[in-house]
Amino acid sequence: xxxxxxxxxxxxxxxxxxxxxxxxxxxxxxxxxxxxxxxxxxxxxxxxxxxxxxxxxxxxxxxxxxxxxxxxxxxxxxxxxxxxxxxxxxxxxxxxxxxxxxxxxxxxxxxxxxxxxxxxxxxxxxxxxxxxxxxxxxxxxxxxxxxxxxxxxxxxxxxxxxxxxxxxxxxxxxxxxxxxxxxxxxxxxxxxxxxxxxxxxxxxxxxxxxxxxxxxxxxxxxxxxxxxxxxxxxxxxxxxxxxxxxxxxxxxxxxxxxxxxxxxxxxxxxxxxxxxxxxxxxxxxxxxxxxxxxxxxxxxxxxx
Numbered sequence: 001x002x003x004x005x006x007x008x009x010x011x012x013x014x015x016x017x018x019x020x021x022x023x024x025x026x027x028x029x030x031x032x033x034x035x036x037x038x039x040x041x042x043x044x045x046x047x048x049x050x051x052x053x054x055x056x057x058x059x060x061x062x063x064x065x066x067x068x069x070x071x072x073x074x075x076x077x078x079x080x081x082x083x084x085x086x087x088x089x090x091x092x093x094x095x096x097x098x099x100x101x102x103x104x105x106x107x108x109x110x111x112x113x114x115x116x117x118x119x120x121x122x123x124x125x126x127x128x129x130x131x132x133x134x135x136x137x138x139x140x141x142x143x144x145x146x147x148x149x150x151x152x153x154x155x156x157x158x159x160x161x162x163x164x165x166x167x168x169x170x171x172x173x174x175x176x177x178x179x180x181x182x183x184x185x186x187x188x189x190x191x192x193x194x195x196x197x198x199x200x201x202x203x204x205x206x207x208x209x210x211x212x213x214x215x216x217x218x219x220x221x222x223x224x225x226x227x228x229x230x231x232x233x234x235x236x237x238x239x240x241x242x243x244x245x246x247x248x249x250x251x252x253x254x255x256x257x258x259x260x261x262x263x264x265x266x267x268x269x270x271x272x273x274x275x276x277x278x279x280x281x282x283x284x285x286x287x288x289x290x291x292x293x294x295x296x297x298x299x300x301x302x303x304x
Contacts, residue, residue: 022052027115027123028080031137031147032130033161036106040084040097040149043117050076056118058083058099060108065101071152081152083107088159095149095157111220126239128175128219128232134161136173144174169203169225171216176236180214184236191215192230200225 024047032039041058051071058065071081084097085107101107108115112127123140130138137147150156171177178188195217203218203225204211217225219232 022050022056022118023120024050025053025081025117026121027117027140029137029139029147029149030108030115030123030125030130031149031159032106032108032110032132033134034110034132036108036110038085038087038091038159038161039101039107040082040088040147041107041115041123042080042082042149043121044080046077048077049074057116058118059116060113062109062113063101063103063107065099065107067099071098073152079152079154080150082149084149091159091161093157093159095151095155096153097149098152126176126232126236128236131173132170132175133172135159167218168205168207169213169216169218171214171219175216175219176233178215178217178219178233180216184233186237189230189233189237192217192225192233196225196227196230 024045025043026045027041028044029042030040051074053067054070056067058067065083081098082095083099083101086100086102088094089097089100110130110132112125112129115123125138129142131144135146136144138144146158148156148158171180173180174184176184176188178191181187192215195215200217207213217229219229
């Protein structure tokens with residue numbers, strides 16, 4: 001009997017541990033075209049035995065995808081997998097996604113959303129934070145880099161969307177970086193407030209000197225310079241935790257690249273709130289009619 005239990009113990013020690021599950025996957029990178037029709041989400045894990053995705057959910061604020069099958073293989077450590085919209089695979093430089101969202105339209109909103117994987121990992125971003133230049137992806141740590149989707153088989157690609165131009169007054173690198181200096185800070189809020197209070201109305205398209213970006217006056221890309229644009233930057237600053245590091249692509253490279261930049265300056269959120277108050281007090285009345293849209297303070301016309 002003693003020999004029997006010793007044998008069992010030896011077998012248990014010799015068997016490779018198996019922690020078959022799914023909960024170690026983390027959302028690593030997201031990418032979207034400006035209109036949201038082409039999107040992918042890349043998840044990554046450093047743990048083996050995480051292939052059991054069948055019936056798990058990937059969700060945004062408006063959509064839920066239920067994984068129809070498990071991944072093929074238990075050696076998941078060091079691997080990624082790709083979930084993408086149906087238009088993604090057709091792009092030059094693309095790879096075969098592991099899972100496809102085949103409903104029309106986007107899976108997550110380009111104006112801010114929360115993406116959840118199986119209720120164990122979350123990726124939240126604000127309006128103006130997601131790059132929409134057709135080349136740059138947003139990382140979980142809020143850095144940006146040239147997109148580099150990698151599927152479970154290890155194939156890596158990089159796509160470019162040429163036919164989706166951004167509004168000329170929206171920063172293509174990071175929409176909330178109004179002055180294009182690589183930082184998001186209270187100064188960006190003040191730039192917008194001063195522009196509104198100075199009576200800036202229509203922005204020329206294409207830009208005509210001396211009125212050319214930067215500054216980029218339209219973080220939400222809706223064609224208007226208004227108090228909402230100020231709020232977008234203020235909310236972005238208020239949502240950043242201490243130690244947040246902002247990154248901006250300083251010239252897109254042939255391969256994945258990341259460039260660090262300083263953190264938002266201390267007190268930026270407070271100063272931004274003061275700037276917003278100045279906007280509320282100092283903004284001039286504007287009663288202009290644009291088509292069927294009548295604008296009044298604090299919504300100041302700047303349509304292009």
